[in-house]
Amino acid sequence: MTVRTRFAPSPTGYLHIGGVRTALFSWLQARKLNGRFVLRIEDTDRERSTQEAVDAILEGLDWLGLDYDEGPYYQTQNSDRYQEVIDQLLAAGQAYRCYCSREELEAMREQAMARGEKPKYDGRCRDREDTPPGVHPVIRFRSPEAGQTVVDDRIQGRVVYDNSELDDLIIARSDNTPTYNLTVVVDDLDMKITDVIRGDDHLNNTPRQMNIMTALGHEPPRYAHVPLILGPDGKRLSKRHGATNVLQYRDAGYLPQALLNYLVRLGWAHGDQEVFALDEMIHKFDISDVNKSAARFDTEKLNWLNQHYLKNTAPAELVRPLEAQLRALGVDPGNGPDLGRLAEVQRERCETLKAMAAASRVFFEEFEDYDAKAVDKHMGADARPVLEYLHGQLAQLSDWRQETLHGVIKASAEALELKMGKVAQPLRVALCGTAVSPSIDATLELLGQNRTLDRITRAINHIRE
Numbered sequence: 001m002t003v004r005t006r007f008a009p010s011p012t013g014y015l016h017i018g019g020v021r022t023a024l025f026s027w028l029q030a031r032k033l034n035g036r037f038v039l040r041i042e043d044t045d046r047e048r049s050t051q052e053a054v055d056a057i058l059e060g061l062d063w064l065g066l067d068y069d070e071g072p073y074y075q076t077q078n079s080d081r082y083q084e085v086i087d088q089l090l091a092a093g094q095a096y097r098c099y100c101s102r103e104e105l106e107a108m109r110e111q112a113m114a115r116g117e118k119p120k121y122d123g124r125c126r127d128r129e130d131t132p133p134g135v136h137p138v139i140r141f142r143s144p145e146a147g148q149t150v151v152d153d154r155i156q157g158r159v160v161y162d163n164s165e166l167d168d169l170i171i172a173r174s175d176n177t178p179t180y181n182l183t184v185v186v187d188d189l190d191m192k193i194t195d196v197i198r199g200d201d202h203l204n205n206t207p208r209q210m211n212i213m214t215a216l217g218h219e220p221p222r223y224a225h226v227p228l229i230l231g232p233d234g235k236r237l238s239k240r241h242g243a244t245n246v247l248q249y250r251d252a253g254y255l256p257q258a259l260l261n262y263l264v265r266l267g268w269a270h271g272d273q274e275v276f277a278l279d280e281m282i283h284k285f286d287i288s289d290v291n292k293s294a295a296r297f298d299t300e301k302l303n304w305l306n307q308h309y310l311k312n313t314a315p316a317e318l319v320r321p322l323e324a325q326l327r328a329l330g331v332d333p334g335n336g337p338d339l340g341r342l343a344e345v346q347r348e349r350c351e352t353l354k355a356m357a358a359a360s361r362v363f364f365e366e367f368e369d370y371d372a373k374a375v376d377k378h379m380g381a382d383a384r385p386v387l388e389y390l391h392g393q394l395a396q397l398s399d400w401r402q403e404t405l406h407g408v409i410k411a412s413a414e415a416l417e418l419k420m421g422k423v424a425q426p427l428r429v430a431l432c433g434t435a436v437s438p439s440i441d442a443t444l445e446l447l448g449q450n451r452t453l454d455r456i457t458r459a460i461n462h463i464r465e
Helices: 017-032 051-064 079-091 102-114 180-190 200-215 247-251 256-264 278-284 299-312 315-328 339-346 353-359 372-378 383-395 402-416 420-432 440-447 449-464
Strands: 004-007 036-041 070-074 095-098 138-141 148-153 157-162 170-172 195-199 222-226
Touching: 004 017, 004 195, 017 036, 017 051, 017 195, 017 222, 017 256, 017 278, 036 051, 051 247, 051 256, 079 095, 079 138, 079 170, 079 180, 138 200, 148 200, 148 222, 157 200, 170 180, 180 200, 195 200, 200 222, 256 278, 256 299, 315 339, 315 353, 339 353, 339 440, 372 420, 383 402, 383 420, 383 449, 402 420, 402 440, 420 440, 420 449, 440 449
Parallel strands: 004 036, 036 070, 195 222
Antiparallel strands: 095 138, 138 170, 148 157
16 A cells, blocks of 8 residues: 655645644655655635745745645635535435524533533434525534544544544535535545644544544544644744744745754654754654654754754855845845855854855945944054055965965964964954954955955055044
């Protein structure tokens, strides 16, 4: 039997971190077992579903590299099939029309609560024969009244539901549109899904869906309900904790492989290993090893992982995302150094590509002002002869490589009988406006000879004035 998993987001909102982790776990399970990963867009909520959200879901999965083998399928294109199944259930007596008004349902709920019982539909239309005029009925599934439904969940363990606690859920609204619990069953059956991996907020739906599947003569798939992700405050992760769209992590300068590595470790572990290449994730991941308790999102750890990947990714692979970050800042990437070399120099100091781009503006455009504290400390009157000497030495160079530049700075310090810091720091402030930059020889190389000499001249004039 070929393992078939699916990711089935609803386009009523963007693809969020919890959804990405669910998609990742489903994708890994399929890849590990040489199965098929199916993408299904559950867009039956026509009022709240948007094409913008659909596009964001597809773009997010593409950015992350979570490729799907089939799809995307859209539930709105499957209406005839849902109606066929509804008619089948009605004909078999496994579903019935319910004519209860909203007022009747509310009274039913209040009476049950007054008796100290769980509020649920009491089945009064199960065997109803009359057809009230002018009423558009809903259609309810006839749930089994006795026995138990057992969910052998691969994460949560064995979960038992008394069928007497499960009411006759609505499978079609009064306007004939099918409900979630009906459409998801039909799709999972028709798509031959063997493994359903989803958030544990769907766990209570599972016995109802299993009963519909059984009524249709099919064995339910295997289920694994992934616990929620909590924010640092221990509450459910939401927009108050930050990004609500996975693409915001791309825009914030995270690498997709870093985000996937971080998410796979939220609730799953393989010994003490923290860093996983994608092929390692596929080889070592097993959905049964996911912890049933909720995990907390830790931005500091994500930042640590992202910097690890920045340090260990070939600089050439960082060029395009770094270019995008520079453009987002209004910086022309063509007006400065080679981006691969820039990434190589800056990645030891930056946790994200966005931070790298911000720290690199000085290599592409002029800075407006010097940092006052840096000027007071490193660019007083005694720095002027140092900068004048350096200007003379650097102007003569025909070889503008880091190694050569390092030799010039070192030789200048010796000639001026100064420690390296007394030469490098005034030069750094002159070139960058602050006392913080990559190594001074790398900074010189990245700026280029003309820009370097112009900025030293500017600094000398600033001291003179």
